[in-house]
Amino acid sequence: MLLKNLFLKSLFLLIISILLSFQLYSHEEELYLMPMPREIKRLQGEFIIQKDFGINILGPYSHRVLKAKQRFLSRLAKRTGIFFSLNPEKLLLNLEYKKIAKLSLFMNESYLLKISENNILVRAETDIGIVRGLETLLQLLRNNGKNYFFPAIEIKDYPRFPWRGLLIDVSRHFMPVDVIKRNLDTMASVKLNVLHLHLTDDQGFRVESKSYPRLHEVASDGDYYTQSQIKEIIDYADERGIRVVPEFDMPGHTTSWIVAYPGLGSISMPYKMERAYGVKNPVLDPSRKFVYKFLEKFFKEMSKLFPDPYFHIGGDEVNGKHWNQSNRIQKFMKKNKIRNNKELQAYFNKKIQKILRKYNKKIIGWDEILESDLPKDTVIQCWRDKKILYQIIKKGYYTILSNGYYLDLCLPSSYHYLNDPIPEQIELFDSEKKRILGGEAAMWSELVNAENIDSRIWPRTAVIAERLWSSSDLKDISNMYKRLEKLSLYLDSLGACHIKNQEMMLRRLCNSREISILKEFIRVVEPVKYYSRHKSRPYTIFSPLSRVVDAAIPDPSFPRYFAGLVDNYLQTNDKGLENKILEILMRWKGLHSRLLQLSSNSPVLKEILPLSNNLSKISEICIKAIKMKNRGETMDIHWLQEAINALETAKQPYAELELIVVDSIEKIIKSLEK
C-alpha cells in the first residue's frame, strides 16, 4: 500500500513535470523559424549566451563544419555584441556527426537540435546536417531585454524534398561573383540546397571555355565567370551544403554560341548578339557532325569544372524556324525519318545525353524534353503548366516543379507558398510521389540586375524553401507573413541587399538622402505582374533598371496591413480603427502634391504622378464618404458614380506600376453605400 502510494505519487509527479517541461510547443509563431522544422518540442527554460561560450566538434575533420562554426560565432557576436573569449573553457555547444557527406541528390540533411539550460547539442548523420542545424539555432536567437538566449527546445528536422533550388539567370543580366555568394548565404539560411545557374542564353555566354574561348570572349560583352571564379562559387556553395547545377540551354536560346562559332547555327546568315528578349530563331544544327564534336569537347571541359552529377541542357522554346528554312536539315530529316521538329529535338537530346553519359552526367531539362525518350534517371523541370508534372511522372521520369515558382512574374508570397509540388486532389502511388524530387524558384533576369535582384529573390524565395522543406500541412498565410517579415530583416543582416539597395535606389531617384515621401508611395504599389512590363516598353539588356518600378517590390507588406485594418473596421465599426484609417487616408490625400514637388528636382519621378494623383483622389473621396456616414448623410447617386469612376481609374497601371490599396478603399466606399 505504501509502495503503491509512493508509486502513484511518483507517477503523478512525473506526469506533472512532463506537463510542465515537455509541453508540445503550440505557439509556433513565437519561434519565427523559416523553414519551420518538422518536429518541435518546447522545453522549460533558456540557454543564456555568455562570453565564455565554446563550441566542441565531435566528428571527423570537416571543412564545412569548421567554416560553419566560424560563421555561426561571427554572426552571433555581430547580433549580440558579445566579445567571446578566444579560448573558452566551457564547450557548451556540441556538434556531433558521423560522416562527411558528398553533395548529392539524396544526401542526408537531417539533424537533431537540443537546447537545455546548460548546453546545446546538434547531432546529425552528416556534416551537412550540422550546417542545417546551426542555421536553425541562429534563427532561434532571442533576448529578454537583458540577456540574449536560445529557448530550451528539442527539434528533429529533415527535408520533405531532396531538391530545393534557386535558379539564377546570369545570362540576360550578368551577376558578379559577390551577388552569387551573398545569395548562397541567404539560400543556406533557409536550407535550400541547389543553385541552378542559367549560364548561357541568346544574350550572353557567361563561363570561360578554354576549349572554345570565342564563347566567352566574343559572346559575353566581357561579363563572364572565369573558371577560377566558378571554382570559387562551387567551393562557397559546397561549404554551405549547396549543389551547383550548370545549365547550358540548347538547341534554342543559343544566339551567343552561334555568334562566337557561326558553324553551330542552322542557317548561314550574319549572326549578331541578341540585345532584346523573347523567343528567337537562332538554333543549333542537329544535323551536323561538327556540332556534336564541338559539344563533346565542350562538355568534356565543363564536366571537369562542374562536379555535380546533373547537367541542365535547357531544351525550352525552340521555334524551329531556322530548321524549316534549311534545305540541308530538311533533307537530313527525311533521310533519318524524322517527321517533325519535335522529333528532331528529341534526336538532338539523345545525342547530347549520350555525350554527357560518357562524362558521368545525368540530364535535367525543361519540360519540352519530355517527348525525347530519354533514360528514366532524367529529371524534367516542369515550368509551362503544372499538369505536365503528372505526365512526367506517369511516364516514369523524375521531376522538379518550377511552374508557380517564377519570381520574375512578381506574384505574392502567398501564391508561391500554397503551390505544393504534390497537391492533395490528385491520387498518386507512393512510387510516383517519390519521383517528385522538389522544386526550384526561378529568377529570370530580363528585368533585374545586380542592384535589385535581391529584392526579387528575397524574401519571397524563403516561402518556397519552406514549402519544399517543411510539412505539407503548413498553410497558415498570416503566420507565414509574420515569420517572413522577421526573416527578411535577418537576411538583411546576413548580406542580402533587398532592403539596403532599395533605399539606395530611392535616394538616387529622389536625388537626396531624404526619401520618406517616395517611401510612403512605394509601399502601396507593386510592379505589374506576369509579362506585362515587356508589353509596355521595348526592353533590352541596356535599358535602365533604376526607375520606380525597379525599386518597387512585389507583395509589399503595408497594403496587407491596410486591408486587415479595413476588414476589421468594416466588421466592428470600431472608432479607433476608423481613426487609424482616416489618418492613413489623409497622408495619401496629401501625397500627390508632395511627390509633385519632389519630382521638380527629379524628372525620372514624373512618370509616377498619375498614380499618386489617383491615390490622392480616391483617398479624398473615401475620407468624405466616412465623414458623410458619420454625419448620417446619404450618398448622392451622382457622387457615388463619380467615386466608382475614380476607383476604376485608380486601378489602371502607370509606369508599369499598380496601386494595390484600391480594393481596400473601394470596400470602404461600397460598404457605406448600403
Add this chain to the structure above:
Amino acid sequence: MLLKNLFLKSLFLLIISILLSFQLYSHEEELYLMPMPREIKRLQGEFIIQKDFGINILGPYSHRVLKAKQRFLSRLAKRTGIFFSLNPEKLLLNLEYKKIAKLSLFMNESYLLKISENNILVRAETDIGIVRGLETLLQLLRNNGKNYFFPAIEIKDYPRFPWRGLLIDVSRHFMPVDVIKRNLDTMASVKLNVLHLHLTDDQGFRVESKSYPRLHEVASDGDYYTQSQIKEIIDYADERGIRVVPEFDMPGHTTSWIVAYPGLGSISMPYKMERAYGVKNPVLDPSRKFVYKFLEKFFKEMSKLFPDPYFHIGGDEVNGKHWNQSNRIQKFMKKNKIRNNKELQAYFNKKIQKILRKYNKKIIGWDEILESDLPKDTVIQCWRDKKILYQIIKKGYYTILSNGYYLDLCLPSSYHYLNDPIPEQIELFDSEKKRILGGEAAMWSELVNAENIDSRIWPRTAVIAERLWSSSDLKDISNMYKRLEKLSLYLDSLGACHIKNQEMMLRRLCNSREISILKEFIRVVEPVKYYSRHKSRPYTIFSPLSRVVDAAIPDPSFPRYFAGLVDNYLQTNDKGLENKILEILMRWKGLHSRLLQLSSNSPVLKEILPLSNNLSKISEICIKAIKMKNRGETMDIHWLQEAINALETAKQPYAELELIVVDSIEKIIKSLEK
C-alpha cells in the same frame, strides 16, 4: 572712319558676346565637383541629354576607354532613367586621345572637357585622361525639373601630385574582392590613382604564394586572395587608371610569416597567430641566409604577379626585442660591425632592396627606413610626424605623405582637407618640392570589417583626393562640406556601402526595420578619436564590430548644422532660429526615454544609455535657460553650477562614443549667463 567705326563696333560686339558667354565661372559651389578641376570656364547654355545620345571614340583601341564608355552610359541611364538608343545616329560625345598609357608614377592624366549645347568633347593625351574626364562629366549631371543636362563649360584639368593613394589594410580584417572592387570604383570617381594593399601583418597573410603555400594556408584563417583574384583586382584597377602597390611589411609585423615558416623568426619559440593588436616581438632574422633565399624566391613570384614598379616593404615599428634576445644575431652584429638595431634593419633593407632591384622593382617603405641609406629612387612614406617629410626630401628621397591622412583615427574631413603635403610656411627649392610625390589616405583595419569599412573611407577620403589633385588655394571648408555631401550621395549610387550598411547595422541593432530613434541618436555622436578605443576594450580580430560605435561615423553632418544654427542665433537673437533650436532640444530631451524603451528589445543598446541620458539632461537645461531668458529671469548661481556640471558630465565618452553637440549647447547656456 567708317571702317574704323565698323571695326570698333565689331570689337564691342565681340567683347559683349565674350562677356556674355565666356564669363569666368565664379560660383564653384553650384557645380558640386570633387576634386575641383584646375581651370573652369562656364559657358552659356546646356547640353540636354536625350535618347539618341551616342559616343564616338577617336583614338587607338583602348580597353580602358571601351569599359569607361560602358560604365558612363550605364550610370547615366541609371540616373536619368533614359532608354538610350542601341544604335544612336548622333555621336554627340567625342572621346579624343592619342595613346594608351602604361600605368606608372608620372603617367599623363590630364584632359580637356568642353560641353557646348550641341556636343561634348573630352580630349586627352592618354586613355587615362579620358577615364578621368568622363568621371568629371558624370559629376556635372543636373536637371531642370524637366530634362537632364550637362551645363556648357570648358574644363582644363590635371593633377597637382602624381601619387594619390588609398591604403587598405586587408591583414587585420580581410576584405573580400568585392569590397576592393567597389572601393576602386569610388576611388576612380575622385581620381585617386594608387591602391596600396597592406597584404601581410601579424594577424594574417593575405595572398596565395605558390612557392611558399604555408604562408596563405597556415597563416590566413582561410582568408586570402588567390593569385587569380589578385589579377582580377589588378585588371579592375587598371581599367580605372589605378596602380596597385603591394605591401609586404618586414622585418617586423611578420608573425604570420613566422608561424608558417618558423625558420624565418629571430628566436626559437612556439609561434602562434596573433589575434590582438599593437607592436609585437616576432621579427625576421636578418642574420640568416635562409631568410634572404626565401625572400628572393618569394619576391620573384610576387614580382610577376604585381606589375607595378614599386613594392612596399613596410619597415615600421620594429621593437628589436627578439634581436636582442638572440645570441646568434648579437654575434652576427659584432662580426659585421653593426652597432645597433637601427643599423641591423638598414642592413636588412639593403639586402631586400638588392633582391627587388633584380626584378626591376623600386622600393617604398614607412619612414623608419629613412636611415637605411637606400637608393635615391626609393619612396619614403611619412606617417609618424610630418616633420620627417622634410628630413626625407632634404636627404634626397622621394616621399608621400600619410601623416594626417590616417582614416582609422576618426578625425574630421576638415582636418584632413587642410593637411597639405607642401605647407606654405617652409621654404623649399622647386627640385625639393618635386620629390613630394603626393599622399595616401590610410585605412588600417583593426576596428573595421567588410561591413563598415566604407563608412570610414567614404566620404572623408574624397577631401584628401581633392587636396592631392586640385589647387592648393582651395581652403573653403564650408564649401568643401557642401560638395562632399553631394558627392557622398553620388558614391552611394556607385556601390559604396557607407550609407546603406550603416542603415543595415542600425536595423540589426534595433532588431527592427524602424530605426528612426537610433538614427536620431547616432547623428549626434562619433567614435572616440585616435587610438582610444583600444584602451577601453581588449580588441582582437574576432571582436564584434557591430555595436553602435561601429555604426556611428566620424564627422557626421548634423552637429555642424546645429553649431551653425547656434552661432547664427547667438549673433542675431532671431526668434525663428530660437524656435528651430528649441524644437531640436525638445526632441533630444525626449530621446533618452525612447532609447530606453528601444533597448528593452535589444540589450546591445544598453551601453549607449548614459549618453542619451546626458544629452536629454543638458537639452532640458538648455530649454529652461532659453525660456528663463525670454521671461527676463536671472540665473540662479546654484542652478548654473549644476548646469555646468551636467555639461562636463556630458563630455565624457561612453561605449567608445562621444556626444558632439555639447559645445554648442554649452555656448547657448553660457551666453545666457551674461
